[in-house]
Amino acid sequence: MDYSLFDFLVLLGSLGFFIYGMKIMSEGIQKAAGTRLRQILGAMTKNRFFGVLTGFFITSVVQSSSATTVMTVSFVNAGLLSLVESAGVMMGANIGTTITAWIVSYFGFKFKIVAVALPIIAFGLPMLLLGKQKVKSWGEFLIGFALLFMGLDALKHAVPDLKDNPEVLGFLTSFADGGILTSLLFVMVGTVITIVVQSSSAAMALTLVMCHNGWIPFPVAAAMVLGENIGTTITAELASLVGNVHAKRSARIHSMFNIIGVTWMLLLLPFALDGITWFSTSVMGNSSPFESSESIPFALSYFHTFFNLTNVLLLIWFVPFLVKMAIKTVPSKGEDDEDSHLEYIGAGLMGTAELSILEVKKELIKFSEIAEKHLLMVHELMLEKDTKKKRKLYTRIKKYEDITDRIEAEITSYLTKVSTNQMSDKSSGIVRAILSMINDLESIGDVCYQMSVSLERKEEKKIWFTAEQREDLFELFKLVEHSLTKTTENLNQEFDKVELDKAYNRERDINEKRDKIKKKHFKNIEKAEYGFENGMIYNDLFSSLEKIGDHTINVNEAIAGKI
Numbered sequence: 001m002d003y004s005l006f007d008f009l010v011l012l013g014s015l016g017f018f019i020y021g022m023k024i025m026s027e028g029i030q031k032a033a034g035t036r037l038r039q040i041l042g043a044m045t046k047n048r049f050f051g052v053l054t055g056f057f058i059t060s061v062v063q064s065s066s067a068t069t070v071m072t073v074s075f076v077n078a079g080l081l082s083l084v085e086s087a088g089v090m091m092g093a094n095i096g097t098t099i100t101a102w103i104v105s106y107f108g109f110k111f112k113i114v115a116v117a118l119p120i121i122a123f124g125l126p127m128l129l130l131g132k133q134k135v136k137s138w139g140e141f142l143i144g145f146a147l148l149f150m151g152l153d154a155l156k157h158a159v160p161d162l163k164d165n166p167e168v169l170g171f172l173t174s175f176a177d178g179g180i181l182t183s184l185l186f187v188m189v190g191t192v193i194t195i196v197v198q199s200s201s202a203a204m205a206l207t208l209v210m211c212h213n214g215w216i217p218f219p220v221a222a223a224m225v226l227g228e229n230i231g232t233t234i235t236a237e238l239a240s241l242v243g244n245v246h247a248k249r250s251a252r253i254h255s256m257f258n259i260i261g262v263t264w265m266l267l268l269l270p271f272a273l274d275g276i277t278w279f280s281t282s283v284m285g286n287s288s289p290f291e292s293s294e295s296i297p298f299a300l301s302y303f304h305t306f307f308n309l310t311n312v313l314l315l316i317w318f319v320p321f322l323v324k325m326a327i328k329t330v331p332s333k334g335e336d337d338e339d340s341h342l343e344y345i346g347a348g349l350m351g352t353a354e355l356s357i358l359e360v361k362k363e364l365i366k367f368s369e370i371a372e373k374h375l376l377m378v379h380e381l382m383l384e385k386d387t388k389k390k391r392k393l394y395t396r397i398k399k400y401e402d403i404t405d406r407i408e409a410e411i412t413s414y415l416t417k418v419s420t421n422q423m424s425d426k427s428s429g430i431v432r433a434i435l436s437m438i439n440d441l442e443s444i445g446d447v448c449y450q451m452s453v454s455l456e457r458k459e460e461k462k463i464w465f466t467a468e469q470r471e472d473l474f475e476l477f478k479l480v481e482h483s484l485t486k487t488t489e490n491l492n493q494e495f496d497k498v499e500l501d502k503a504y505n506r507e508r509d510i511n512e513k514r515d516k517i518k519k520k521h522f523k524n525i526e527k528a529e530y531g532f533e534n535g536m537i538y539n540d541l542f543s544s545l546e547k548i549g550d551h552t553i554n555v556n557e558a559i560a561g562k563i
Contacts, residue, residue: 007158010154010158013154013158014151014154014158015151015206016151017147017150017151017154018151018154018202018205019151019202020147020151021144021145021146021147021148021149021150021151023144024141024143025140025141025143025144025145025147025148027140027144028137028138028139028140028142028143049088050088051084051085051087051088051089051091051092052088052089052091052092052312054088054092055088055089055091055093055094055095055096056092056093056095056096057092057096058089058092058093058096059092059093059097059099060096060099072086072089072090072250083250083253083323083326083327084319084320084323086253087250087257087319087322088316088319090250090253090254090257091257091311091315092312094229094257094258094308094312095305095308095309095312097200097201097232097308098301098304098305098308098309100201100204102305117146117147117149117153120142120143120145121146121147123142124138124140124141124142124143124146125139125143126139127139127142128143133425180266180267182223183219183223183226183269184223184266185223186223186224186227187223187224187226187227187230187262188227189227190203190207190223190224190225190226190227190228190230190231191228191230191231192227192231193206193207193227193228193231194227194228194230194232194234195234200228200229200231200232203228203231204225204228207221207224207300208221208296208297208300208301211293211296211297211300212293212294212296212297213293214293217290217296218277218289218290218296218299218300219269219273221296221300222269222272222273222300223266223269225300225303225304225307226262226266226307229258229262229307229308230255230258230259230262232258233254233255233258233259237251237252237255245331245332248330249326249327250326252325252326252329252330253322253323253326256326257311257315257322260311260315261307261308261311261314261315264311265311272303272306272307273303275306276289276303276306277289277290277299279302280295280298280299280302284298286298286299357418357427357431360411360414360415360418361430361434361491361495363407364434364437364438364441364491365488365491365492367404367407367411367438367441368441368484368487368488368491368555370400370403370404370407370441370445371404371444371448371484372481372484372488373400374397374400374404374444375444375448375477375480375481375548376481377393377396377397377400377448377452378397378451378452378455379474379477379481380393381393381394381397381452381455382455382470382473382474382477390459393452394452394456397448397449397452398449398452400445400448400449401445401448401449403445404441404442404444404445404446405442405445407438407441407442408438408439408441408442411434411438412435412438415431415434415435418431419431430495433495433558433559433561434558436554436555436558437558437559440551440552440554440555441551441555443547443551444484444548444551444552447544447547447548447551448548450544451540451544454540454541455537455541457537458537461533463531463533463537464534465534465538466529466530468520469538472516472517472520472542473517473542473545475513476510476513476514476517476542476545476546477545479506479510479513479549480510480545480548480549480552483503483506483507483510483549483553484548484552486502486503486506487503487552487555487556490503490556490559491555491559493559495559495560495561498559498560499560500557500560500562503553503556504553506549506552506553507549507550507553510546510549511546511549514542514543514545514549517542518539518542521535521538521539521542
């Protein structure tokens with residue numbers, strides 16, 4: 001068989017063409033339906049059966065099980081989904097990915113949709129160039145859809161035709177009766193191919209083309225499909241590497257689900273293939289996949305759906321067991337690992353900006369909670385009398401200031417990457433608002449640290465506040481703390497739906513209290529009620545609290561879209 005290096009490169013390019021078309025199509029539909037998909041995930045219940053339907057629906061829509069599983073791992077990492085919920089979504093994603101095989105089999109091999117691919121692009125291009133944001137996203141979807149099948153057509157022509165090489169076909173056909181060890185070998189081949197191309201859909205398309213061209217027999221192709229189910233788990237595992245313990249456990253559940261399913265199917269593979277052959281010939285009216293290579297893609301689609309659907313129906317009852325095994329095999333490293341931290345936002349290999357925003361908003365809520373804790377530490381520092389406990393508080397306040405710096409840098413970096421993708425006008429506005437908010441929340445951390453420095457200087461110089469000074473500061477502390485708490489509550493609501501009147505009232509109360517303290521402070525300075533250094537530190541503290549109030553109202557205005 002004459003097959004040159006150039007022919008091999010053409011094969012790789014054709015596969016890349018297919019993957020690129022799928023990527024464009026998937027991203028287009030995610031942008032067009034991004035808000036709806038976030039709402040679906042946001043409404044997720046603890047019912048694992050509903051989770052299966054959700055995973056199936058989202059994967060069917062975005063045509064990427066990897067996007068769904070990585071998104072699920074990211075949401076578990078951010079505390080949006082529990083392990084039980086994520087298990088249901090992962091299972092549903094496995095069923096959803098079978099839709100790709102049906103589309104490729106029937107549109108790619110039966111209806112020859114490549115003939116209308118260019119007219120589809122002609123229809124989608126004006127939408128992409130001239131339409132509004134949502135119309136552009138649908139145009140991107142149509143162009144991606146056309147490119148996908150043009151890539152598939154190129155792939156069909158790039159795969160070598162072995163029909164004229166009976167000796168090679170005879171070698172491959174000999175694997176059909178090789179038993180479970182042969183099946184296991186090709187499961188490994190399917191796994192490796194999927195890991196290399198990082199797309200189970202692309203691996204499936206390659207398998208279907210090889211079958212259609214008579215390169216591999218039906219049993220070998222079925223074994224490769226099983227391997228592709230294992231290979232697709234690597235994406236979720238990679239996404240979880242930078243995640244917290246919950247994200248790692250979610251990915252582990254996905255891996256166990258697929259490995260267990262492949263194991264029992266390998267044992268029953270001959271019987272399953274006989275059943276699929278009967279279904280293909282008697283019910284669907286196709287030729288036997290053991291006799292006609294052109295029938296194998298359709299039989300393979302039936303097999304893929306049968307396997308994933310049956311595996312879900314069997315293992316959904318064992319979700320609690322899978323969760324326990326995931327917890328056991330991925331042990332916690334302590335309390336820090338159990339908490340969801342912003343530093344793990346990197347788990348978001350999210351498909352598009354639209355699907356990343358919900359995770360970022362959750363991290364923003366945590367940022368606000370950290371700001372609350374930071375201010376409470378300063379308040380506690382003023383009340384604490386024990387020297388050792390004060391030392392610990394100074395250290396913690398400094399540590400939290402470092403944390404807020406890191407959080408701002410990491411969210412900014414993440415949003416910068418997200419913003420490189422095309423997004424809707426609404427999502428762009430949310431990204432701008434979040435950037436504004438993290439700047440103010442980080443500034444609150446800076447102010448809290450400076451207040452602790454002032455209090456440390458006060459202690460070193462043995463300066464004591466009067467009872468009136470302490471009482472006024474504590475009252476101002478309570479007003480600012482209340483304002484921060486309400487800000488966190490507002491962050492939990494839908495953006496643009498926050499009423500600012502109450503926030504402005506809280507800001508007015510803080511300013512009025514600060515003005516009263518300031519007026520009283522100048523009078524006491526004139527009367528020499530306390531010394532100059534006492535007055536400076538006191539002035540720094542109540543002015544700093546008022547600054548925190550300013551940053552807080554800025555965050556509320558950004559939530560409401562007033563930036």
